Amino acid sequence: MTYLSLKDVSFSYPNGFQAVQHVNMSFDKGESAAIIGQNGAGKTTTVKMMNGLLKPTEGSVIVDGWDTKDYSTAQISRKVGYVFQNPDDQIFHNDVYSEIEFGPKKLGLSEEVVKANVLKSAEIAGVTDFLKENPYNLPYSMRKFVTIASVLAMDSNVIILDEPTAGQDPGSLEIISNMIKTLNNEGKTVITITHDMEFVANNFERVIVMANCQVIADRNKRDVFWDFDILEKALLKQPHMSKIANALQIGDKIISRAELIKEIKKVQK
Numbered sequence: 226m227t228y229l230s231l232k233d234v235s236f237s238y239p240n241g242f243q244a245v246q247h248v249n250m251s252f253d254k255g256e257s258a259a260i261i262g263q264n265g266a267g268k269t270t271t272v273k274m275m276n277g278l279l280k281p282t283e284g285s286v287i288v289d290g291w292d293t294k295d296y297s298t299a300q301i302s303r304k305v306g307y308v309f310q311n312p313d314d315q316i317f318h319n320d321v322y323s324e325i326e327f328g329p330k331k332l333g334l335s336e337e338v339v340k341a342n343v344l345k346s347a348e349i350a351g352v353t354d355f356l357k358e359n360p361y362n363l364p365y366s367m368r369k370f371v372t373i374a375s376v377l378a379m380d381s382n383v384i385i386l387d388e389p390t391a392g393q394d395p396g397s398l399e400i401i402s403n404m405i406k407t408l409n410n411e412g413k414t415v416i417t418i419t420h421d422m423e424f425v426a427n428n429f430e431r432v433i434v435m436a437n438c439q440v441i442a443d444r445n446k447r448d449v450f451w452d453f454d455i456l457e458k459a460l461l462k463q464p465h466m467s468k469i470a471n472a473l474q475i476g477d478k479i480i481s482r483a484e485l486i487k488e489i490k491k492v493q494k
């Protein structure tokens with residue numbers, strides 16, 4: 226059942242620049258999707274409309290039956306949590322624990338529930354060892370996990386991750402990958418903006434492509450990464466395994482390493 230939908234949504238910034246034009250998309254509970262596209266394509270503006278940080282100038286955004294125009298950002302963020310692209314735009318406490326507990330406390334949850342949420346989110350985001358640290362003593366990549374934990378602690382049904390993969394090492398990418406799976410298994414919807422095509426290929430089925438303020442594809446990753454017209458319009462590249470398969474002219478829309486190895490073995494035989 227659809228939980229979140231954008232219906233013919235456009236958004237213009239106060240300076241008159243129209244950053245999103247006639248966008249439609251919808252998400253079920255427990256779904257996960259990647260949003261990809263070049264810098265300036267309109268991805269962040271689009272997801273900020275999903276949790277009411279921005280309200281559409283045309284069309285409507287419906288969250289769990291609520292039109293976001295009729296509710297405050299605080300009300301919508303109980304249902305849709307947004308992790309900012311830049312953690313420094315989000316962090317404002319002197320220790321990690323206080324940063325994570327701020328959201329659930331604001332929701333008026335009991336002390337025990339707040340504590341349980343903080344500990345669970347810290348665990349999922351891998352920041353349990355830093356709860357007493359000043360977030361600004363932690364490296365950028367770890368500050369990003371602090372902001373993820375802060376949003377998870379609010380236990381919203383939808384979680385939006387804006388560029389969680391930027392500047393992360395392979396170990397951190399694995400934490401993010403496992404986190405998305407855990408959240409999906411709990412029935413939460415996870416929408417992730419990323420520039421990392423390998424991460425998309427390894428972690429998502431549904432891929433939404435934005436270019437020039439519009440959605441130009443919303444399909445299975447296999448169809449997106451083998452549609453050269455879409456890739457060219459969005460200035461995107463195929464994931465490595467697809468690139469190799471394409472150069473060797475083997476297989477059918479290969480995406481993963483396992484698929485590529487299987488095809489190479491077939492050819493060797």
Ligand SMILES: Nc1ncnc2c1ncn2[C@@H]1O[C@H](COP(=O)(O)OP(=O)(O)OP(=O)(O)O)[C@@H](O)[C@H]1O
Binds near residue numbers: 239264270
């Ligand atoms: N506050 C603002 N005022 C005016 N224009 C803005 C504002 N914020 C963003 N824009 C413009 O809106 C367009 C879309 O920006 P947006 O951040 O949504 O793109 P994006 O696809 O998320 O890009 P990136 O990958 O760089 O984050 C860009 O041209 C950007 O310069």
